[in-house]
Amino acid sequence: MSRMESEASGCAAGLAPEAAAAYALAVHGIRLTGEEAEWFAAEMLRGAGAVQRASAGMALFDVQMAAFDALLRGEGPTP
Amino acid sequence: MNQLLDLTLCEAATHLRNGDVSAAELLEAAIAAVERHDPAINAVIGIEGERAMAEAHALDAVPRDKRGLLHGVPLAHKDMFYRADEVCTFGSAPRGDTRMDRTSPLLRRLDGAGAVSFARLNMAAFAMGPTGHNPDFGRCRNPFAPERITGGSSSGSGAAVAARFAYGALGSDTGGSVRLPAACCGVVGLKPTQGLLPLDNLMGLSESLDCPGPIARSSRDLARLMDVLDRPGHEAATEQGVRGLRIGLPTSYYGDDLHPEVQANIAAAVEVFRQIGIEPVLVDVPDHRPYADLADAIWKPEAAALHLPALQADPAALPDQARARLTQGLATSAVDYIRARRLRTLALRQMIEGPLAQCDAMLVPAMRQPVPLASEVEATGGDSMRRNLEALTAFSRPLNFLGLPGLVTPSGLDSNGVPLSVQLIALPRRESLLLQLGCAFEREAGFNRVRPAMLTDS
Numbered sequence: 001m002s003r004m005e006s007e008a009s010g011c012a013a014g015l016a017p018e019a020a021a022a023y024a025l026a027v028h029g030i031r032l033t034g035e036e037a038e039w040f041a042a043e044m045l046r047g048a049g050a051v052q053r054a055s056a057g058m059a060l061f062d063v064q065m066a067a068f069d070a071l072l073r074g075e076g077p078t079p
Numbered sequence: 080m081n082q083l084l085d086l087t088l089c090e091a092a093t094h095l096r097n098g099d100v101s102a103a104e105l106l107e108a109a110i111a112a113v114e115r116h117d118p119a120i121n122a123v124i125g126i127e128g129e130r131a132m133a134e135a136h137a138l139d140a141v142p143r144d145k146r147g148l149l150h151g152v153p154l155a156h157k158d159m160f161y162r163a164d165e166v167c168t169f170g171s172a173p174r175g176d177t178r179m180d181r182t183s184p185l186l187r188r189l190d191g192a193g194a195v196s197f198a199r200l201n202m203a204a205f206a207m208g209p210t211g212h213n214p215d216f217g218r219c220r221n222p223f224a225p226e227r228i229t230g231g232s233s234s235g236s237g238a239a240v241a242a243r244f245a246y247g248a249l250g251s252d253t254g255g256s257v258r259l260p261a262a263c264c265g266v267v268g269l270k271p272t273q274g275l276l277p278l279d280n281l282m283g284l285s286e287s288l289d290c291p292g293p294i295a296r297s298s299r300d301l302a303r304l305m306d307v308l309d310r311p312g313h314e315a316a317t318e319q320g321v322r323g324l325r326i327g328l329p330t331s332y333y334g335d336d337l338h339p340e341v342q343a344n345i346a347a348a349v350e351v352f353r354q355i356g357i358e359p360v361l362v363d364v365p366d367h368r369p370y371a372d373l374a375d376a377i378w379k380p381e382a383a384a385l386h387l388p389a390l391q392a393d394p395a396a397l398p399d400q401a402r403a404r405l406t407q408g409l410a411t412s413a414v415d416y417i418r419a420r421r422l423r424t425l426a427l428r429q430m431i432e433g434p435l436a437q438c439d440a441m442l443v444p445a446m447r448q449p450v451p452l453a454s455e456v457e458a459t460g461g462d463s464m465r466r467n468l469e470a471l472t473a474f475s476r477p478l479n480f481l482g483l484p485g486l487v488t489p490s491g492l493d494s495n496g497v498p499l500s501v502q503l504i505a506l507p508r509r510e511s512l513l514l515q516l517g518c519a520f521e522r523e524a525g526f527n528r529v530r531p532a533m534l535t536d537s
Contacts, residue, residue: 028387028391030390030391040410043407044410047375050373051422052415054372054419060421063425065421065424067424071424071427071482072273073508
């Protein structure tokens, strides 16, 4: 993913693979290869951008995660 | 092939109940079929013959008036359902010595109804992969066309049922893993409503999206299995008429970018439904395009959390695709995970109040394209893996995000003689309606009775 693509995805700036690799190692204890780090950095931005775009303009403040299970049980629409 | 194995599950159960054939005889026939045909298919990881035969002999001693709904019926399952004292590999060979200390409640329910679960079936390692590739146990091959994919991750479940090794099988569906193998292998698969069947004592990926479900050769067979796995009433529903029901045809997404053969097939399926008195109506669906990424933002971090110890201990020991997808889970922030979960609630409400309020069930293709060659979709990581996954699962993953039930049933053969299938989608907990519609469609169309040529020729 290019810097332009990452900015278009909704993220403010690109993420250096080295920074992504450092994050994976420091936070999760996972050591990435150079190729994995590039892909990991791109996925972090792509995934975050996708959620950000889907959330744009949505009123999520009053939505409860548990309301999903209530809908599946047929208990009617719940905010 | 032993002709008894070509019966449907319900037909076989009737013969067993009446004593026309014994449970031990039918189990012997099923094991013989595996020994004869599985070298070409690779659907089976292991046979638990000694325990299964002991069960069959015990069942044969049960008086006819005390026999259960699945008395003596040979079944086999994706190798991720625990059974105490038996191995469960999760599709990963290094687990080949790992014996479980508990039994899945779903297996217990099948046992209680008299089923004989005799084999553990091939699957994508750790249930991550929609194609049927497995680096440890080898690729599972499509009984209709061995060079083509079986679908996955419940690859062996689809292939074993199509190859007449078993009358039914359990799989699990986190992004289409019951429905894709059923669609690719020309059999019938049900993804129940999220949360309907218990997730205890089976390999987990994502507690929010995982959904165990059955595969068989007819919707009536699935209904019988659901009577045991869930509660009675599903099979009775398949006897009810369907005239006057409405199927919804989405005006967007599910008709976008269809392969011409898939397009012609779904049009033919609509005509079949029309012939049996079901009215097609056009329905507008909410924009489904973000759902794959939103589903990823939920299941991947959940899977990474579950399997983090393995990822930290020795990532090189994990198969490439499993390692790549688990690593992706570490890239999702908790904030995005929660936002995706909340968006899921809004999306489900839009579906319930929108298209699913305007029809009894929606009808869509099971896949956007015909079943691909295995060589076309093999990828272990990176962008090529993501593109392959998106193409194969475009019509299956939305239901996991939405939690809705879906039934896949065969609707024809493509120009290569490989199955094409349709998918029916309904409101939460309307599995009985899906099975009722599937049963009516299969009675009229009959594609679920088509056998792979490799069985017909032998």
